Structures are given as C-alpha cells and as structure tokens.
Amino acid sequence: MRSIVAPYGRWEPATPAQVASLFSVLPCQWWIAGGYAIELAVGHHVRDHGDIDVTMLRPDQLHVHDALRGWECWAADPPGVLRPWEPAEVLPSTVHDIWCRPQPDEPWRIQVMLDEANGEEWVSRRDPGIRRPLTGIGKTSPEGIPYLAPEIQLFYKAKEPRQKDQTDFLTILPVLTTAQRRWLSQALSHCFGSHPWQEQLAC
Template sequence: MKSIVAPYGRWEPATPARVASLFAALPCPWWIAGGYAIELAVGRRVRDHGDIDVMMLRRDQFHLHDALRGWECWAADPPGVLRPWEPAEVLPPTVHDIWCRPGPDEPWRVQVMLDEADGEEWVSRRDPAVRRPLAGIGAAGPDGIPYLAPEIQLFYKAKRPRRKDETDLLAVLPLLDEARRRWLSEALAHCFGSHPWRERLT
C-alpha cells in the first residue's frame, strides 16, 4: 500500500475489505464513500487513492468509538484544526470529518464523514433540501460491502471538481440509469444552478 504524506502525518488507507471487518458489528448503517465507492459501483480499479472515506450518520457518531476501540479518532475542526475526539464529546455540526488510526505512531487508516438524517431520510449537509430515503442511498457489492450510491457521491464531488473527480465521473457515468442521472442533474441545478456536469447527464 502506497504511503501518502499529509500535513498531520502519513496516510496508508485501509482496504474496503478491512473497513468492512472493522465496522461489521456496528448496529447502524455505514457506507464506503469517495473514490472507493465509485470503484465498488463499477466493479474495477479506477485510480490510486490517498485515503479511504466512510460515511456514517451524525446521530450514530458514538458507535464509531465502539467499532475502532483502542484507535485514535481526531476531529477535523474547521478552519483547519485536527484535534483529538474523546468518546464522550458530541461533535458540533461544523465537524464533518474524523481521521482514524490504530495508534499515535501509526499512519492514518480511515476517514469518517458525518452526514445528516431526518427520521428515515438522508439529508445532505450541503443543502437540507437535497434528500433521499435512507434505504435508497447505498448499495452492496458482490462481497457485501456497503457503498454510497454513485450519484450521491458525484453530487459531493461536484462542488469543486478535481482531476480525480472527473476520472470518477467518466468511470461511473455509463452505469447511471435515467433516474440516477435525473436525480443528480436536479440536485446540481438546485445547489449550483448551471454546472458543467449537467450537460453530460442528458
């Protein structure tokens, strides 16, 4: 596994299979997110990865300490502070990302992203008007690993697309059916008005 040096230490991301083994006993939903979610959707390797993202609901945040018992969990507190997150602390709504590693001398292995929910609906942290039934925001690969629906992942990537986001879009776009393309196009229109990806979704 390639080691990526970050401002707060090096990254050696866990594999999706390793994440699944760590999170298997959680009593709440979770999904592989980011570029690995795109790869699980298309069923093949697309590109290199500097980290691995896992999405959980904010209301389930305390279960993360149970899944990663003995690990260090650090909250990414805007505008750029990475600080220890203690088990008893309720993270404020401004904190969306948690970096996790087995110990202080270990590389970072997992980044957990917290998103919102309202009852049985997923609610985008970018805009509460963008929402979906929780039962429909993910899928499972042939090995049973849950991953975030690609159209939702692309929605999050669309704010400031980087080269790797364009790569992910190209990889998964042929697999998006009309309903998924329409949802993504409407979500982009709602949040950004015009967006260069919308023409490619028609």
C-alpha cells in the same frame, strides 16, 4: 501499500474489505464513500487513493469508537485543524470529518464523514433541500460491502471537481441509470444552477 504524506502525518488507507471487517459489527448503517465508492459501483480498480472515506449518520457517530476500539480518533474542528475526539464526546454540527489511526506512531487509515439525517431521510449537509429516503442512499457490492450511491457521491464531488473527481465521473457515467442521472442533474441544478456535468448526464 502506498503511503501519502498529509499535513498531520502519513496516510496508508485501509481497503474497503478491511473497513468492512471493522464496521460490520455495528448496529447502525455506514457506507464506503469517496473514490472507493465509485470503484465498488463499477466493480474494478479506477485510480490510486490518498485516503478512504466512510460515511455515517451524525446520530450514530459514537459508534465509530465501538468499531475502532483502541484507535486514535481526531476531529477536524474547525475544518483543516485536527484535535483529539474522546469516546463520549458528541461532536458539534460544524464537524464533519474524523481521522482515525490505530496508534499515534502509525499512519492514518480511515476518514469518517458525518452526514445528516432527519427521521428516515438523509439530508445533504451541503443543501438541506436535497433529501433522500435512508433506504435509497446506499448500495451493496457483491462482496457484501455497503457503499454510498454513486449519484450522491458525485453530487459531493461536484462542488469544485478536481482531476480525480472528473475521472470518477467519467468512469461511472456509462453505468448510471436514467433515474440516477436525473436525480444528479436535478441536485446539481438545485445547488449550483448549472454545472458542466449536466450536458453529459443528458446524453
């Protein structure tokens, strides 16, 4: 397993299957996100990963402790600064990232990302005008692992795309449906006005 050195310690990301073994017991929805979501969508390995992201809805946040009993969970509060997150604490709306590891002397294994919801709708934390029914924001791999719909994951990657984000975009682009391309293009227009990916989405 590849180890990545981060400002707050080493990362050795869990695999999607390992995450599923921990989170599948929960009575709420969750999805593999980030670059691993792109790999689950295309069905093969694309690139190395420095971490693994799991998206959950903010109202379900306390279930993280149920999935990771005995683990250390630290909240990014404010962003870029970690602090311990206690099991009964409801995190403020300014906190979106939670870093998790089994023990203090072990590498970080899982990063949980909190997304917003309003009733039966997913609400983008980047722009509350961008919404989707909760039933349409995730997919399931042949192995039964839930992952964030690739067009939503690409929307989050589009703000300041790095080389790995460009790699993910070009990898998933050929398998995006017309509806997925249209949704992503419209979301990019709504949030950014124009974006370099829109021309390729139209092809």
